[in-house]
Amino acid sequence: MEEPAVSEASFCLQKITITDYCKDDYQYEEVPADDEFSLQEDDEDLSKALQTIQEQTEDAHILALQSVLTSEKSVSEIPEAMDDFFCNFLVRLGMSRTLDCFQTEWYELIERGAFKAKDVGLVPTVYTQNQQLQAENMRLRKDLDSYKLAANKAKEAFLKMQKERDFHRMHHKRVVQEKNRLICDIKRLKAHYASYEPVLKQLTEKYQNTLRQKMLTSLERDRAVGQVTGLQATLHNLESGYAVQSPVTKAAHERKKGLEGPTQKALREARQQKMLDAERSSYGPVKDSEKTGKRYPKDSEFPVDSHADPLLARAKECTQPLKTGVYKLGNTLKVHDLAVSCLAVHPQRDVVVTGSDDRLWKMWALPDGNIIMTGEGHTDWLSGCCFHPSGTQLVTSSGDATVRIWDLSKRGCILTLEGHAQAVWDCSWHSCGDFVASASMDSTSKIWDVNSERCRYTLRGHKDSVNSIEFLPFSNTVLTSSADKTLSLWDARTGLHVQTFYGHLHSCNHATFNVKGDMIASCDSRGVLKLWDIRQSVPIMSVDAGPRPANQAAFDYSGRTVAVASGDGSVKVLYLELGQLSSLRGHGEEEVHSVAFDHKARRLLSGGADGTLCLWT
Numbered sequence: 001m002e003e004p005a006v007s008e009a010s011f012c013l014q015k016i017t018i019t020d021y022c023k024d025d026y027q028y029e030e031v032p033a034d035d036e037f038s039l040q041e042d043d044e045d046l047s048k049a050l051q052t053i054q055e056q057t058e059d060a061h062i063l064a065l066q067s068v069l070t071s072e073k074s075v076s077e078i079p080e081a082m083d084d085f086f087c088n089f090l091v092r093l094g095m096s097r098t099l100d101c102f103q104t105e106w107y108e109l110i111e112r113g114a115f116k117a118k119d120v121g122l123v124p125t126v127y128t129q130n131q132q133l134q135a136e137n138m139r140l141r142k143d144l145d146s147y148k149l150a151a152n153k154a155k156e157a158f159l160k161m162q163k164e165r166d167f168h169r170m171h172h173k174r175v176v177q178e179k180n181r182l183i184c185d186i187k188r189l190k191a192h193y194a195s196y197e198p199v200l201k202q203l204t205e206k207y208q209n210t211l212r213q214k215m216l217t218s219l220e221r222d223r224a225v226g227q228v229t230g231l232q233a234t235l236h237n238l239e240s241g242y243a244v245q246s247p248v249t250k251a252a253h254e255r256k257k258g259l260e261g262p263t264q265k266a267l268r269e270a271r272q273q274k275m276l277d278a279e280r281s282s283y284g285p286v287k288d289s290e291k292t293g294k295r296y297p298k299d300s301e302f303p304v305d306s307h308a309d310p311l312l313a314r315a316k317e318c319t320q321p322l323k324t325g326v327y328k329l330g331n332t333l334k335v336h337d338l339a340v341s342c343l344a345v346h347p348q349r350d351v352v353v354t355g356s357d358d359r360l361w362k363m364w365a366l367p368d369g370n371i372i373m374t375g376e377g378h379t380d381w382l383s384g385c386c387f388h389p390s391g392t393q394l395v396t397s398s399g400d401a402t403v404r405i406w407d408l409s410k411r412g413c414i415l416t417l418e419g420h421a422q423a424v425w426d427c428s429w430h431s432c433g434d435f436v437a438s439a440s441m442d443s444t445s446k447i448w449d450v451n452s453e454r455c456r457y458t459l460r461g462h463k464d465s466v467n468s469i470e471f472l473p474f475s476n477t478v479l480t481s482s483a484d485k486t487l488s489l490w491d492a493r494t495g496l497h498v499q500t501f502y503g504h505l506h507s508c509n510h511a512t513f514n515v516k517g518d519m520i521a522s523c524d525s526r527g528v529l530k531l532w533d534i535r536q537s538v539p540i541m542s543v544d545a546g547p548r549p550a551n552q553a554a555f556d557y558s559g560r561t562v563a564v565a566s567g568d569g570s571v572k573v574l575y576l577e578l579g580q581l582s583s584l585r586g587h588g589e590e591e592v593h594s595v596a597f598d599h600k601a602r603r604l605l606s607g608g609a610d611g612t613l614c615l616w617t
Helices: 041-077 082-093 096-112 125-240 262-282 288-292 311-317
Strands: 329-334 340-345 351-356 360-365 370-376 382-387 393-398 402-407 412-418 424-429 435-440 444-449 454-460 466-471 477-482 486-491 496-502 508-513 519-524 528-533 538-544 550-555 561-566 570-575 580-585 592-597 604-608 612-616
Touching: 041 125, 082 096, 125 360, 125 370, 340 604, 340 612, 351 382, 360 382, 393 424, 393 435, 402 424, 402 435, 444 466, 444 477, 477 508, 486 508, 519 550, 528 550, 528 561, 561 604, 570 592, 570 604
Parallel strands: 340 382, 340 592, 382 424, 424 466, 466 508, 508 550, 550 592
Antiparallel strands: 329 612, 340 351, 351 360, 360 370, 382 393, 393 402, 402 412, 424 435, 435 444, 435 466, 444 454, 466 477, 477 486, 486 496, 508 519, 519 528, 528 538, 550 561, 561 570, 561 592, 570 580, 592 604, 604 612
C-alpha cells in the first residue's frame, strides 16, 4: 500500500490591532475619590464572556500539552504492528468487506512465508505521527473557530466601549462647562451679596436698636407714671391724715445711697410724722434713730393684707375659660441652645423672659419672637425668673446659689443676693415690689428686703429641698412646695410657719395660687395634680397625669383652667368645670419644664428641654 502524503497545515490567524487611547492629548479633570461608578449589565456580561474565553484557552492549552505528551509516549513505548495499522485504517473508513478479504489474504501469505520479517514488522513512526498531526489539526481548527468568534465579540464590545467612552467624554466636558458657569454665577452672586451686606448689617443694627429703645422708653414711661401716681396718692393720704398704702407700687429701686421708692418714702415720712407729733405732745422732740425704731433704717415695711387685689377685676373679665380644643399651636420659637428651665410673662406687655441651662436669660417680644435683650451673669443654670409688679425689673434664681435682680432700663444686674448654701430653685416678687422670696435645695426659704439688700427672714421647717415659692398676690402669705411631699404657708412679716398641706405621695415640684387666692394647685414627680382649698386645708380634686413627672402648674385668670408642664413632652390642660384633661403636643418627646398664661389670658406659653418656646392660642 502507498503511504499517504502528509501535508503540513498552515493557519491564517487574524490579528486585531487595538489603538492605545491612553496616550491621547485629552486632559481629564480630577475626579474625587468618593465618586463611584458601576458597570452596566452589558459590560458585566462582556467581562464574564472574556473571562470564560480566557479560561477555555488555558484549559485547551493544558489539554494540548497532555495530548502531545501522551502521543509521544505511545509512539515511543507502544509501536503499532503493520496488520493492526491496516485494520484500523479500514475500520476507520468503514470498508468491512475489504477488511475481511485483507485479513484472509494477509494471514494466508504469512503462513506461506510470502512476506519477509521487515514487511510484517512495525509501522513506521511517520504514519503514526501523521495521524496525530491530523487529529491536532482538527482540534486547532475548532479552537480557531472559537477564537474567531471570541475575537468578533471582543471587537464588538470594544467598539461599544469606544462609543460609550466618547459619550462620557462629551458628557464630562459638558458637566465641566456647567460647573464653570455655576462657579462664575456663584462668584457674581457673592460679590453682589457682599455689596448689600453692609447695608443689611446697618439695617439690622438699626432695627435692634429701635426695638431696644422702644422697650426702654416704655419702661421709663411706666416708671414715670408709677412714680407720679404714687406721689399723688401719697400726697392725698398725707393730706387726709392716714398712712394708707398707695394702690400703685413704686416702679423701680435705685441703688443709690439714701434714695427710696415713693411708696416706702411716703409711708416712712407719714409714720415719722405721727411719732413726732406724739412725742412732741408728751416728751418733746426725739432723735432720728428713735423716730424709726429700727436697727436697719432702710428696711421696708410690709403692706397691710387688707389691700384690694386689682387682679380680681381682670379675673371677673375672664368669667369663662377657653373651651375645650381651642388651644392650638400658634408659633414655635427657638429661644435657647439648651433646655428652657423657666419663663415669666410681663405683667403689662406682650413680652416674655426665658431662662435656660445655658446660664442666660433672654427677653422676647410676642408673638413674633423678636429678641429684646439678653442677661448674662449667673455662673450656673437658671432655675426661676419673675417680673417686678411694675415690669421694670426682673429677679432670677440659679444653680450658683444666688438670686440676682436686674434693672431692665439699665440692662444689667443691680443686686446679687447671697446666703443660700445650695442651688436656688425658685424666686418670687412681693406685690409691693420691696421683697423677694427664694427657695433653695438647702431645705430653706428666704425673704429678702430689696431696699436694705439683706435677708429679713429664713423660713425653716421643710425636711428636704424646697422646690418652689410664691407670694399670694397682694398679701404677706408665702406658699412653698418641697421634696418632703408637703406644701406650707408662711407669714412673710414674721417668718413663721402657718399651715401645712399633706396628701402627696411623692416629691412636690411646684405649687401656685389662683387669682382669687382661695385655691392652690400642686404637682409632684409622679404627674399627680392636686387642687387644695386653702381654708379647709384639704384636697378638693386629684388628677393623675403621670407616670412622667409634672414640673409646673399654672392657673388662667378665670381660675377654671389649669395647665401642667409634663415630663412626657406635652402640656396637660385641665378644665375644672368639665373635669376633662387634654394634652397639647409641640415639644416632641422632650420634657416640658415650664408653663404660663399671658397677662391678657389669650395665650398659653410652654418652654421645653428642646430649647423652644411654644405659643398656644
